[in-house]
Amino acid sequence: MTVRTRFAPSPTGYLHIGGVRTALFNWLYARRHGGQFVLRIDDTDAARNRAEAVKPILDGFDWLGIDWDEGPTKDASGDSFGPHKPYYQGQRNDKYVAAAMKLMAAGLAYPDYTTQAEQDTRRDLAQRLKKAYVHRGSNRDVAPEENLRLYKEKPAPVLLRVPEGEKVVFDDHVRGRVEVSTDTIRDPALLRAPNADGVTGALYSFATVVDEIDFGITHVIRAEEHLANTPVQLLIYQSLFYKALDPKPPEFAHVPLLYRNGKKISKRDLPPLSADEIAKLKACGWTDEELKGRDDLNLATVAYYRELGYIPAALINYLVRLGWALNATDEIIPLETVIANFDTKDVTKAPGNFDEKKLFWVQAEYMKKLSAEEKLVGSLPYLLRAKLVVDPVPDATRAFLLKIAEAAADRIKLFSDFVFYAAPLLKDAPNYNPKAVADKIAKAGVADRLKAFAAELKALEPFDPPTIMAAFTAFAAKVGVKPRDLDGSVRVAVTGETIGFGLPETLALLGRDKVLRRIDTAAAMA
């Protein structure tokens, strides 16, 4: 049997990391077993602007490298590919209605004419008795032919006829054995009553089951919030398999929810972009307008990580590791290793708290493993957006950037960081950070010292890091200034910032002329 898993996002316009983690578990399970991973779009709510709402989700998966074997086409046009297309629920409604009618004909489903008022009364009564209200609809025990006839005449919601006095049992991959009495399960609605346009829509649980049978899904891996409606769905499977040949419901694995600060991750508790992040994005060319238009840029969406320059593999590593461990010690785990070892049965049962600090650490670890060349390639889109380089990057510029990448080394944690280190060297003049100038330049004696140091540099041969380093040390000793203080003033003079990579490397990369000119400018500011 080929393993077939699925992930079914609703078209919301952005890809949530909680969803990514669930999708990832599905994807890993399929890949581990050489099976298929299918994507289905749950848009039973009628999709206005479908492409707009689906595209970011598809783009997110694409960026992460989570590929789907069947599902919507990448352009989000509404087309699908794969043997069971379409994969948009909105385009599959006929199947749901047909399936429900079959159930009704078989006496397994029925129209419910119980009024809302009546239901409310029963619910209140049950509540007063401190008992659960288990809804059973009006025409439960009416003959199928009669129900079919009535339904044609007067459509109503269609309910499943839940058998009484039975037990639904299933073995969840992560929860273990789950047993529920059917006496606690209300007759679930399969189909809505027709809307004003006469369209009869399927409800989630029903559409899901119909699709999953149709798609041949063998393993349903989804968030724990669905645990409670699994028995209901199992009942639907049972009914749909009525008189079928060799049916078997899929296996289930309910993975824990993603939390943050001990609570379900929710949009309103998410911090807004920090001043630091905003500065970073702006340095990369973002305008205030653009930032305002992107309320999806928060740490719960993949777009956020993409724009800041995270490595997809790092995000994936962090997300799998949250809720699953390879062994007692490993944190950084190559994807192949994860694929070779992942099992839903090893997923932890308790909810996992999302910790952006640890994610950042994982990201830094991945970045450290990249060569300077790879860092450059990954950072190019950000440099381009910042308008620090032009599109085909000239060879000379590229070589220069490579040197910056080498010098910046592990200081680059995000691809967008490259912009910070490169900007002062690429621009004609640095942006002088006012605070840096106040702290390091605008002090008594600094101007003279800078000029004196410039004089030393004027004749220095060769103008390379070791020679500059030697001159720097010698000069500091000669004038009796602490190396760290000398570093501070010179650094701010040539880059405008107090932090950066090695000063000798910075000066050498800039070249003697620019260094002298900038020191001159800075000395005038003192």
Add this chain to the structure above:
RNA sequence: GGCCCUAUCGUCUAGUGGUCUAGGACGUGGCCCUCUCAAGGCCAAAACCCGGGUUCAAAUCCCGGUAGGGUCACCA
């Protein structure tokens, strides 16, 4: 409230009856290295929710509390 799920350092986790004076990692604090900032090295503080059993022996099994959470729609 009914039904269901969960419970090891602040956080992610290892642990499946003895090797646990509970291991690793992030974060935090300290020290070292040092031209700023990173990186790196060393050290430290920090947990088995509580109460009963079972057993020679329990973080591990059972029961009961407690605390969190999910779900109870003609939402998904």
